[in-house]
Amino acid sequence: GTxxxxxxxxxxxxxxxxxxxxxxxxxxxxxxESATQTLSEFxxxxxxxxxxxxxxxxxxxxxxGGYDLILDGSDNFPTRYLVNDFCVKHRKxxxxxxxxxxxxxxxxxxxxxxxxxxxxxxxxxxxxFAPSCAEAGVLGVLPGxxxxxxxxxxxxxxxxxxxxxxxxxxxxxxxxxxxxxxRLDRDPTCAYCADGAAFPxxxxxxxxxxxxx
Numbered sequence: 001g002t003x004x005x006x007x008x009x010x011x012x013x014x015x016x017x018x019x020x021x022x023x024x025x026x027x028x029x030x031x032x033e034s035a036t037q038t039l040s041e042f043x044x045x046x047x048x049x050x051x052x053x054x055x056x057x058x059x060x061x062x063x064x065g066g067y068d069l070i071l072d073g074s075d076n077f078p079t080r081y082l083v084n085d086f087c088v089k090h091r092k093x094x095x096x097x098x099x100x101x102x103x104x105x106x107x108x109x110x111x112x113x114x115x116x117x118x119x120x121x122x123x124x125x126x127x128x129f130a131p132s133c134a135e136a137g138v139l140g141v142l143p144g145x146x147x148x149x150x151x152x153x154x155x156x157x158x159x160x161x162x163x164x165x166x167x168x169x170x171x172x173x174x175x176x177x178x179x180x181x182x183r184l185d186r187d188p189t190c191a192y193c194a195d196g197a198a199f200p201x202x203x204x205x206x207x208x209x210x211x212x213x
Contacts, residue, residue, distance in 0.1 A: 002046070002049065005031075005035050005048065006032075008052060009031050010031065011034050015031075021035040022034045022035070054079075057203070060086050061086070064092075068158075069092055069094075069095060070083055070087055070092060070093070072095065080117060081124070082205050084109060084116050084192070087109065088116050088118075091112055093108055094109040094117070095153050096108070096109055098146070099138050099142050100136060101138055102142065102173065103142075103172065103174065104142050104171070104172045104174075105169055105170065105172070106149040108166045110166050114166035114167040114184065115167060116193040118191070118193065119184065119185070124209040142172075167183060167185065168182070168183060169181070
């Protein structure tokens with residue numbers, strides 16, 4: 001019954017076509033506060049812990065340590081690698097989703113049961129191949145579709161039922177209205193999740209991702 005939300009941003013009018021927890025009346029309000037208010041109105045019986053900060057190597061253990069699983073809806077590579085490394089270290093399921101223009105993808109990275117994010121992306125792509133949503137744009141309703149897929153996988157994990165997207169990447173092409181499933185295999189040489197690998201520790205993720213430039 002406990003839900004944690006991590007975000008250091010304020011509600012902006014440009015967010016509203018794709019982030020349905022917020023409204024025009026809350027422009028300028030911290031997103032954590034706006035999301036907490038909306039979710040509490042949906043279900044006053046849940047406990048919401050808001051973390052108005054950016055997730056970093058210094059605070060990830062304190063913020064994420066008490067949760068059973070992590071849903072990654074981040075829009076930047078440093079956070080994605082950090083979340084992955086935390087989940088690998090603690091063997092927690094990482095329900096992952098991402099969007100780009102008219103396409104989205106979802107999967108579950110679960111250490112010990114399937115590949116991790118680093119198995120799929122050992123290194124971040126150079127920025128010209130991975131522009132942000134602000135640079136490339138995104139179909140407003142697309143994050144909702146991918147977010148629902150993440151929510152379904154989360155519920156399946158919590159109730160222990162169904163065939164999870166572990167080792168499977170579900171890709172959605174909105175323009176063609178088509179889902180494609182790709183198989184993901186563990187990298188036996190992955191420095192983080194390979195059998196017998198010692199956790200290498202957290203790194204400076206901004207610098208790590210900037211090195212790809």
